[in-house]
Structure formats: C-alpha cells, structure tokens
Amino acid sequence: MFFQQVVNGxxxxxxxxxxxxxxxxxxxxxxxxxxxxxxxFMVGAYLTLELSLALGGNFFLAAxxxxxxxxxxxxxxxxxxxxRLRVKKADRITALISTLGVGTILDNAxxxxxxxxxxxxxxxxxxxRFTIGTTVISWVxxxxxxxxxxxxxxxxxxxxxTQMGCAMRATSQNADAARLMGINVNQVIAFTFFIGSLLASxxxxxxxxxYEAIDPLMGSVISMKxxxxxxxxxxxVLPGAMLGGLLIGVVEAVGASxxxxxxxxxxxxxxxxxxxVLRPQGILGKKVAxxx
Amino acid sequence: MNSIYQALAKRQGLVQILLLAAAAVxxxxxxxxxxxxxxxxxGIFIILSLxxxxxxxxxxxxxxxxxxxYGIGAYTAAILSKNFGLNFLLCxxxxxxxxxxxxxxxxxPALKLGGYYLAIVTLGFSEIVRLVEINWMxxxxxxxxxxxxxxxxxxxxxxxxxxAYYYMCLLLVVLTIVVIRNILExxxxxxxxxxxxDENAAKFMGVNIFRYxxxxxxxxxxxxxxxxxxxxxxxxxxxxxxxxxxxxTLVLIMVIFGGIGSLPGSVIGAVVLTLVPELxxxxxxxxxxxxxxxxxxxMLVRPEGLLGKINFKHIRQRCTAEPPDGKEGS
Numbered sequence: 001m002f003f004q005q006v007v008n009g010x011x012x013x014x015x016x017x018x019x020x021x022x023x024x025x026x027x028x029x030x031x032x033x034x035x036x037x038x039x040x041f042m043v044g045a046y047l048t049l050e051l052s053l054a055l056g057g058n059f060f061l062a063a064x065x066x067x068x069x070x071x072x073x074x075x076x077x078x079x080x081x082x083x084r085l086r087v088k089k090a091d092r093i094t095a096l097i098s099t100l101g102v103g104t105i106l107d108n109a110x111x112x113x114x115x116x117x118x119x120x121x122x123x124x125x126x127x128x129r130f131t132i133g134t135t136v137i138s139w140v141x142x143x144x145x146x147x148x149x150x151x152x153x154x155x156x157x158x159x160x161x162t163q164m165g166c167a168m169r170a171t172s173q174n175a176d177a178a179r180l181m182g183i184n185v186n187q188v189i190a191f192t193f194f195i196g197s198l199l200a201s202x203x204x205x206x207x208x209x210x211y212e213a214i215d216p217l218m219g220s221v222i223s224m225k226x227x228x229x230x231x232x233x234x235x236x237v238l239p240g241a242m243l244g245g246l247l248i249g250v251v252e253a254v255g256a257s258x259x260x261x262x263x264x265x266x267x268x269x270x271x272x273x274x275x276x277v278l279r280p281q282g283i284l285g286k287k288v289a290x291x292x
Numbered sequence: 293m294n295s296i297y298q299a300l301a302k303r304q305g306l307v308q309i310l311l312l313a314a315a316a317v318x319x320x321x322x323x324x325x326x327x328x329x330x331x332x333x334x335g336i337f338i339i340l341s342l343x344x345x346x347x348x349x350x351x352x353x354x355x356x357x358x359x360x361x362y363g364i365g366a367y368t369a370a371i372l373s374k375n376f377g378l379n380f381l382l383c384x385x386x387x388x389x390x391x392x393x394x395x396x397x398x399x400x401p402a403l404k405l406g407g408y409y410l411a412i413v414t415l416g417f418s419e420i421v422r423l424v425e426i427n428w429m430x431x432x433x434x435x436x437x438x439x440x441x442x443x444x445x446x447x448x449x450x451x452x453x454x455x456a457y458y459y460m461c462l463l464l465v466v467l468t469i470v471v472i473r474n475i476l477e478x479x480x481x482x483x484x485x486x487x488x489x490d491e492n493a494a495k496f497m498g499v500n501i502f503r504y505x506x507x508x509x510x511x512x513x514x515x516x517x518x519x520x521x522x523x524x525x526x527x528x529x530x531x532x533x534x535x536x537x538x539x540x541t542l543v544l545i546m547v548i549f550g551g552i553g554s555l556p557g558s559v560i561g562a563v564v565l566t567l568v569p570e571l572x573x574x575x576x577x578x579x580x581x582x583x584x585x586x587x588x589x590x591m592l593v594r595p596e597g598l599l600g601k602i603n604f605k606h607i608r609q610r611c612t613a614e615p616p617d618g619k620e621g622s
Contacts, residue, residue: 085591093548095591097549098591100545102588105585105588108580109581228416263423265423272413272416276409277404277405280404
C-alpha cells in the first residue's frame with residue numbers, strides 16, 4: 001500500500017518536475033514567475049491530441065509536432081508579452097501580471113477552439129504492468145519516470161556544458177554585463193522559453209497518457225503545484241526543481257491515502273511552508289548573500 | 293495630461309467632495325437593481341484592492357493569497373450571525389478580529405521570507421484555507437456552502453433594500469480609504485515605505501521590522517475580512533468557490549492595473565475590472581479571452597498601471613510652490 005502510493009507519487013511527481021524545470025529555467029534567466037507556463041503545458045497536451053486526430057492516429061508524429069509548436073508558442077509569448085517590458089525595465093510584478101493575462105488568453109482560446117469539456121486521451125503505450133510484492137507498476141509509469149530523469153540529465157548538460165548554457169547562466173547573473181560580453185540576450189531568453197515550453201509539452205502529453213483525459217483547466221492546477229515544487233527545491237536550481245517535483249508528488253500521494261484525500265493539496269502546501277520557514281532558500285537553493 | 297493631473301491635484305479637496313457626492317446621489321438616480329448590485333460588488337473589490345495595496349504596494353510584501361482573508365471574514369460573519377444570532381455590527385467586528393489574527397499568523401513567515409518565496413507561502417495559505425472551507429463539513433457545510441445568512445438589521449429595522457446595502461458599502465469604502473490614508477501619512481506609513489525600499493537600510497535606521505510588517509499584515513487582513521463579512525451579509529449565501537485563488541490574482545491584477553502604490557489607482561482598477569467583464573457579457577465565451585488581451589495590452593502600454601507613477605501629493609506641492617503655468621515636467 002505504502003509503496004504503491006510512493007510509485008504513484010513518483011509518476012505524478014515526474015510530470016510536476018518536467019513542468020517545474022521549464023519554470024525554474026525561465027525564472028533563473030529572467031527572475032520572473034511565468035504564470036502562463038501551466039497553460040502552455042495544457043496547450044501542449046491539446047496539440048498532441050488534436051494533431052493525432054487530424055493525422056489519423058499517428059500519435060508519435062503528433063507528439064513530435066506538438067513539441068515544436070509548443071516550444072514556438074513559448075518564444076511567441078516572450079516576444080509578444082514580455083520583451084517590451086524588459087526594454088522598458090518595468091517592475092517584475094508587471095511582467096507577472098502580463099503572463100497571467102497570457103494564461104487567461106490561452107485557457108480561453110483552447111476552450112473556444114476545442115470545447116470546455118473533458119476529452120479522452122489515447123494511451124498508445126499499452127504495455128501492461130508488472131508486480132513487485134503487492135505493488136502494481138505499469139510500464140507507462142516506468143517510462144514517465146525514466147523520461148523525466150533522462151530529460152533532466154539532458155537539461156543539465158545543456159545548461160552546464162554547452163556554450164548556450166554558459167550564455168544562459170551569464171544572462172541569469174547579469175543581463176547587462178552579458179550583453180556587453182557579446183551575448184545576444186534576447187536570443188538566449190527565446191531559447192530558454194523554447195526549451196521550457198517543449199518540456200511542458202512533453203509533460204502535458206504524458207499527463208494525458210497517464211490519466212487518459214485532459215481538460216482546459218488542467219493547466220491552472222499544475223501551475224500552482226509546480227510553482228510550489230520550484231520554490232521547495234530552490235528557485236533557479238535544476239536538480240532542485242526535479243527533487244521538489246518528486247517530493248511533492250510523493251507527499252501528496254501518501255498524504256492523500258493516509259490522512260485525507262480532501263486535504264491532498266493542503267498537505268503539500270503545509271509541508272512547503274514548513275520547509276521554507278526552516279530553510280528559506282529551498283532545499284537545494286544556495287543562500288544568496290544579503291546586499292550589505 | 294500633466295496639466296490635468298495638476299488641476300486635479302490643486303483642487304483635491306473639491307474633487308473628493310464631488311466624487312463622494314456623486315457616489316451618494318447615484319443610487320437615487322438609478323433604480324436598476326442590476327446596476328446597484330454591480331456598484332456594490334465594485335465597492336467590495338475597492339476595499340479588497342485597497343487593503344492589498346497597503347500590503348503589496350506600500351509595504352512591498354507580494355501576496356497571492358489575499359482572498360483567503362476575505363473568505364475567513366465571510367465565514368466568520370456567516371457562522372456567527374446564523375448559528376449564534378449575533379448582531380451584524382458585532383459580526384463585522386468579530387470578522388475583523390479573526391482575520392487580523394490570521395494575518396498575524398501569515399505575517400510570521402514573512403519576517404524571514406521575501407519576494408517569490410513569500411508569494412508561494414501566501415498562495416499555499418489561501419489554498420489551505422480554501423480546502424478547510426471545503427472539507428470541514430461541521431463548521432462550513434463544505435462545498436454546499438452556508439445559505440440563509442441573516443440580513444443586517446439595526447434596532448429592529450431591516451437594512452436589506454439594495455439602497456441600504458449600497459450606502460453601507462459606500463460607508464465601508466470611505467472608512468477604508470480614510471484608515472489607509474491616515475496610516476500612510478503617519479509614522480507607520482513612512483516605516484512601511486522604507487521597508488519596501490530596502491529592508492536592511494530600514495533596520496539600520498531603527499525601524500522595527502517585526503512590528504511594522506506584522507502590523508501591515510494584520511491591518512490588511514482585517515480590512516479584507518471586513519469586506520468578506522459585508523459580502524456574506526449582502527449575498528446571504530457563501531460557498532468556497534467565491535474564495536478560490538483565481539480571485540486572489542484578480543485582486544492583485546486590480547492593484548497593478550490601477551497602479552501599484554496608488555490609492556486612487558486601486559479604486560479605479562477595482563471599478564474598471566469589475567465592470568469590464570460585465571460589459572463584455574454579451575460576447576459570451578470570448579469575454580475572458582478579450583479580458584486577457586486587455587490585460588496584456590495594458591501592461592505593455594503602461595507597465596506602471598493607470599496611475600502608477602503619478603504622485604498627487606508631489607504634484608500638489610510643486611503647484612503651490614511655483615506658478616502653475618504647466619511648463620514643469622512631471
């Protein structure tokens with residue numbers, strides 16, 4: 001029973017983690033909480049579903065197209081709703097409200113375009129399940145967790161080992177100095193949005209396959225959860241987002257079955273608040289020196 | 293534009309009296325109950341955004357969970373008046389006290405956390421409050437909500453006509469404005485301003501961070517609780533959906549839209565953003581889409597909000613110091 005909940009929690013947590021990585025990358029580079037990210041995740045799932053219907057059931061091609069399109073959507077969001085604010089050096093909270101507006105637009109555009117009802121999502125990976133002791137694990141769960149870990153590793157390589165990653169870290173530390181060093185900051189930010197949205201699309205597709213259903217409001221729930229995951233792990237730290245995602249997934253699943261399913265989200269948030277009070281920079285976050 | 297602001301600033305007293313008079317005469321000229329109802333809702337959101345502006349705009353503490361206080365106030369008033377038959381004035385006072393105590397509770401982590409860490413804590417707080425409202429059946433009747441909340445009555449006279457509610461709401465709005473403005477123009481206001489500017493600097497200037505942050509949270513929460521108590525007694529039915537986190541972001545949007553750190557801005561932001569979705573109602577499902585577009589467009593065109601960087605006090609001081617020939621820049 002306990003291990004069953006841990007396995008379920010890890011599966012959900014992997015999806016949180018993927019969305020959270022996109023979140024934390026954008027935060028790391030722009031110091032901006034991107035509230036449209038949950039909606040991008042939802043759009044990714046819808047694109048996969050609608051494209052695979054349009055392509056006559058070619059699910060993997062649809063998923064691949066959804067990745068690219070969702071990634072481009074991220075770039076468009078940055079270009080249309082955020083770049084101008086950077087140029088004007090507006091307050092960060094203004095950019096936050098702008099992303100809230102983008103989220104509203106995306107949610108409602110999907111509702112108008114595809115209907116507001118819950119839609120069935122095909123689970124093409126009918127690979128069955130296996131049992132260890134009394135714990136039932138489906139192969140989809142294994143694939144989701146493995147995919148999350150692999151993507152996490154790829155992201156780490158991109159951020160810490162490539163030239164683009166170096167540019168991202170430089171922009172994150174000081175955008176103006178990075179510009180003086182010849183880094184095209186807007187391009188770096190566009191790339192960050194592309195990668196982040198692409199991961200959100202993968203997470204959206206996996207979410208659809210796991211629950212076999214999607215609806216236009218699934219983004220807003222995920223958005224809040226992943227924000228919590230990011231902060232719990234330490235803002236702007238990639239492994240932190242992964243850890244935060246898995247932790248919140250497991251705590252939620254275990255808490256829901258042992259304490260009360262009605263309080264599922266409350267348990268996750270209560271733990272988050274406790275951790276932050278004890279360790280304000282998050283679990284893996286570095287303590288930033290106070291400007292003194 | 294500058295000369296308009298100067299003219300407004302110079303005749304501030306007159307403008308305020310005229311606005312108040314207009315608000316007071318308004319329900320006598322308009323008898324459409326729908327319009328009165330919208331005005332009352334705007335009034336409630338004015339109170340909410342003013343109280344959030346005190347916390348976020350003037351003290352720099354970003355809160356994404358302000359609606360939780362509103363909900364706690366509403367439930368406190370509803371339960372006390374329905375189950376214990378308390379007079380509505382006592383209910384409101386009780387709502388203020390209870391929410392202020394919750395404000396104290398939320399203010400404690402704010403002493404250690406700042407920026408987005410605080411934002412997620414407030415968001416988590418409001419989610420926990422909402423889930424308690426949904427799940428604690430014995431106290432809150434869960435998702436079914438509480439209905440049949442007694443309407444306010446004073447000395448046996450029922451105050452339940454739309455106009456009576458309107459004037460009550462107007463009174464609360466004026467009271468909120470007076471209280472917040474007095475706070476901001478006192479020592480406390482300056483202390484909060486320094487905390488927003490630089491917490492360390494404030495500490496070295498001898499500002500008691502603990503005291504003023506907690507105070508900001510308690511006052512802001514108490515005012516939001518008052519709005520909740522009024523809301524509960526106005527609609528006589530409350531359920532947890534009115535206090536979901538999207539409502540928190542709505543109030544934050546009103547504050548930013550009107551201009552962060554501007555009291556007239558909050559009033560205008562609350563009224564405009566309450567009315568816009570109503571005016572767009574005929575557009576059916578395109579309503580919220582357009583709302584989102586308006587929001588993004590507004591942020592891009594005027595990132596500081598409608599009245600964001602317009603400080604009427606400074607404009608007034610400049611006007612009285614120099615002849616108002618309109619040549620002075622803003």
